[in-house]
Amino acid sequence: MLNLFRHCFQQLRTYLTARSKRLFSQTAILIWAAILGFTGALTTISFHELIKLIQTIHSGHSGDVVDIARSWSVAEKLIIPTLSGVIAGFCLYLASRIKVDANSDYMEAVAIGNGRLSLRQGLLRIVSALCVSATGWSLGREGPIIHWAAMSGSVVGRFFRLEPRHMRLLVACGAAAGVSAAYFAPIAGALFVAEIVLGSMATQVLVPLLTSSAISYITIQSLGYRSWLYEIPSIDIVGHKYIVLSLVVGAVSGIAAPLFLRYLDKMKQLFSALKLPEPISLALGGFLLGCLFLVNPWVAGKGDTLIHSYIVQTWSLSGVFIILSLNILSTGFSVGSGAVGGVITPVMLVGASVALLIVKTVGLWSPEAEIYTHLFILVGMGAFLGAATSAPILAVVLIVEMSHSFNVIAPLILATVLSYYISRKVTNKAMFAVVEHRDKSDEVRVALSKLKIKSLINPATTVLTPQHTMNDVVNMFAEHSARYIYIVNDQQEFLGVISVQDMTRALVSQKDLQQPIPPDLLERTYIEPLNIAMSLDQAQDRFVNFTGERLPMVDLQNPPHLVGVVYKSDVLRKFSELKRIMDESSQAAADIRLS
16 A cells, blocks of 8 residues: 555656646746745744643743743753753754755755755754743744745755756745744745845845745734734834934944854854763753843743833833843853754844843933833844844844834834944854855955956066077977067067967078077067956956967056066966856856746
């Protein structure tokens, strides 16, 4: 019976694969995007329900992780996070032992891979993320949710044996659906993949991503889940003084966000230096988190509960400072120990805390500044996220969609744009490795495109003066097997060349080889020298119509002086390097096109 089922399955797969071009035409791809949007919503719901199940197992009830942490005894606050770290670490250890030819990260699969995601590794990493998310680790749920949704796109592509460009598109649609369902933000879901993962806003890319995001949002909302995360009171038109304060928040975020990312890297390096196995490393991280839970249970979880509290409750300046410090530590322990999870929500929490600190500080001598505290909290979240992700458009749209507050747009845009540019001046550090890879590729691409040909100068070895004899010319041709010998005077002024053809004719005419080089043997029309001000593009154009391997390089003086030679192979090598970098940085965005 099992063999019959396998046979039928293979027959169906073969039949459908043969018709994959029709199934993934320009119109049909939108249907697949909608299907993946629906699937993405279901995976998001499944992740949340599994977290509730795990919470019920270890605590007897489910709900807000901060409330659950408050209900734990002293021993439970230490044991539960530590034990979850052991289980999560063991899952990661098993995942690392799986040898596959597919990507383990959905961003790499879309941006620089072929769209194939390892299903076994992915499931183990999701289980690992479930363990830490359900026990109060300071990591967002969006990471594993997006990965799970992206895996559904990879499953479809692998079943139909699709070519890489279609595989990447399906994985991208799944990821967009995951973001949309996780944050109830359909536009931000598409922008997340377009701006961060692909680095492209092309219509061919955005249309299926928007379709998938919209269906995911509609599905999760229809099933009774909340339609937004951070609801704030109505905001009137904001005066110029509040715009100035928003710019202050943006400037501070632009400096603080890169520092926060560097801090997370340092924590990773610190745990890595211990060289502990994954289960022990995560157990250590869990124990340290448990110690923070003893100090203040508010640090439990990814931070959305604390952000809600900032909006609806009154916090003191010292209270915000203490909880911010504890949350920075908890996020560092979570990320540094190697736990799987997202960092978008923790980053927004730090941004909200920084903004609240600024408002509280200003409020010490100007109490009216605290009237719009909830507005500045949203501004801080967006500014910090925009600086950390190097995706200001995504940050603005995500905050607006999560809060349904459109009056916050103007100060939010100004703060986020300012924080983005300041962060770029401070460092090129970004939250996601794919963004850093693309930035570095862009930097190298720009540097190569501006590269002057003078950087490829080699010494000229086939050089003689008019005082040399014809015999010297014969010997040099024989020694170097060159096509041209360059002639310069005592001041290194370029006089012309002697070609091997002209020298052959001179020998046939039985010229005296002991006489100096005759002026009529020099030619200036055979080759047009390069000059040191030329770019690679200009040099390549000169080599296109030249059959030789090298060209002389002269300076910009009049008359010009010979400074060396440039080889065609060096020019071609540089252009090949430039093309490879450009292909790598734009491959996914260029390949994901509707057929």
